[in-house]
Amino acid sequence: MIIIGEKINATRKAIAAALEARDEAAILKTAREQLDAGAHFIDLNGGDPREGREAANMTWLVNLVQNNTDAALAIDTADPAAMKTGLSLAKKRPVFNSISLESHRLESMLDLVGEFDCMVVALLMSDAGTPCGVDDRVANAGKLIDLLVARGKKLDDIIVDPCFLPVSADQTAGRNVVDAIAAIHAHWPEVHIGGGCSNISFGLPRRKLVNFALLSQAIYHGMDAGLIDPCIPGIMATIYAAEAVAGKDEFCMNYVMAEREGKFGEAK
Numbered sequence: 051m052i053i054i055g056e057k058i059n060a061t062r063k064a065i066a067a068a069l070e071a072r073d074e075a076a077i078l079k080t081a082r083e084q085l086d087a088g089a090h091f092i093d094l095n096g097g098d099p100r101e102g103r104e105a106a107n108m109t110w111l112v113n114l115v116q117n118n119t120d121a122a123l124a125i126d127t128a129d130p131a132a133m134k135t136g137l138s139l140a141k142k143r144p145v146f147n148s149i150s151l152e153s154h155r156l157e158s159m160l161d162l163v164g165e166f167d168c169m170v171v172a173l174l175m176s177d178a179g180t181p182c183g184v185d186d187r188v189a190n191a192g193k194l195i196d197l198l199v200a201r202g203k204k205l206d207d208i209i210v211d212p213c214f215l216p217v218s219a220d221q222t223a224g225r226n227v228v229d230a231i232a233a234i235h236a237h238w239p240e241v242h243i244g245g246g247c248s249n250i251s252f253g254l255p256r257r258k259l260v261n262f263a264l265l266s267q268a269i270y271h272g273m274d275a276g277l278i279d280p281c282i283p284g285i286m287a288t289i290y291a292a293e294a295v296a297g298k299d300e301f302c303m304n305y306v307m308a309e310r311e312g313k314f315g316e317a318k
Contacts (some may be wrong), residue, residue, distance in 0.1 A: 051289055052091070052209070052242060052275035054124045054145060055084030058111065059095040069096055069107050074114055081115050087280035088313060091145050092119075094136065095126035104132040112139040124171075124277075130158040137166040145169045147277070148211060149198070151176035151190055156197075164201035171245065171277075172198060173211045180213050182220070187212050187230035188237065195238060209275045210234055211245030217260065218253035228267050235272025244268075244275030258282055266292040274298075287314040 057080050060066045068076040081092050092115055096107025104127060115121055116139070124145035125136030137144060148171035149159045163170050174181050174190040181187045191210050198208055212230045215223040227250070231243050247268065251260035262284065265276070269292040280286055286308070294305045308314060 051269070051273075051293065052244065053089045053280055053286075053289075054091045054093050054147070054275070054277045055081075055087075055089035055280055056093050056246065056248075056277045057084055057279055057281070058093060058115075059126065060097040060107070061095070069098070069111075072110065074118075077111065077114055078118050081119055081121060083281050084279075085119060085121055088286050089280050090122065091124045092121040093124040093126045093145075093147060093277060096132070097127065097129075102131075104129045105135045108132045108136045109139065112136050116141055125168075128155065130155060130162060133159070133162055137162065137168060140168075143167055143169070145171060145209070147171045148173040149194070150174070151193060153177050160197060160201055163198060163203065169207050169209060169242075170198060170203060171209045171211050173245070174213050180215065181230075182215065182223070183226055184230045184233055187227075188233050191234050191238070191241075195241065205238060205240035206242065209242040209244055210238075211277075212243065214245060214247045214249040214264070216252040216254075217250055224250055224264060224267075228264075228271055231268050231273050232271040242275045243273050244277070246277045247273075248278065258284065261285070262288045265289060266295075269293055269298070270296040283315060290314075 094111045096104055096111050098104045098107055122142040123140050124147045126147040127133050146168045150173040172194040174187050176190055181190055212227050214227055217224045247264055248261050250264045251257035254260055265288055290305045290308050293299045294302045299305055
């Protein structure tokens with residue numbers, strides 16, 4: 051599973067404060083913790099409404115993390131200028147996070163997707179809003195995949211984010227997104243599927259229990275990428291175990307090696 055560590059995001063108060071203060075130690079600690087926990091990419095989001103500030107934040111974040119770790123990066127922004135800045139500075143092949151069908155920035159983002167060698171998160175939102183069912187998710191996936199392939203992306207360069215919605219607001223939200231994952235996987239088996247799956251538990255107590263249940267079901271049905279916090283106790287063990295049960299881990303070797311390497315924490 052492709053793990054994109056989600057914690058360096060300016061929507062988090064601690065990260066916003068670290069960005070404002072240019073606190074290198076706080077950012078690097080967060081990056082290294084995620085890498086040690088099993089992240090393959092470190093997501094960088096330096097969102098700031100002040101003019102020009104987001105691109106400046108992205109420059110500082112990319113240079114800081116790259117100069118002090120061996121991390122590959124996910125450039126996370128809706129601002130085309132900040133996206134171009136991050137992609138231009140990336141030393142390893144990055145993840146473009148993300149593009150959607152929202153028309154006000156679709157063409158500018160497609161131009162960047164075509165310009166840079168990167169994986170790309172295809173977020174299934176459109177001008178109609180966030181898809182809630184199975185059919186609308188599959189339809190939006192088809193449109194975005196076609197656009198990305200036309201700009202030179204291979205199917206396995208694409209990570210479809212099916213839009214995870216809170217089950218606290220709609221009891222069908224979990225089943226619908228899992229069924230959509232299965233349908234997208236059936237239509238485009240080479241495409242990766244995953245995204246910010248912790249949204250599923252918004253508004254509920256002991257959120258990680260809901261997140262873990264979603265991960266297990268989604269992995270079985272085709273999810274193989276995630277924007278997650280790999281430092282949450284038990285989350286990596288859940289992922290490895292779910293892949294083993296789903297038949298995605300030959301002879302359960304990834305699970306066994308992860309246990310031997312201490313990735314599951316202390317045995318209970």
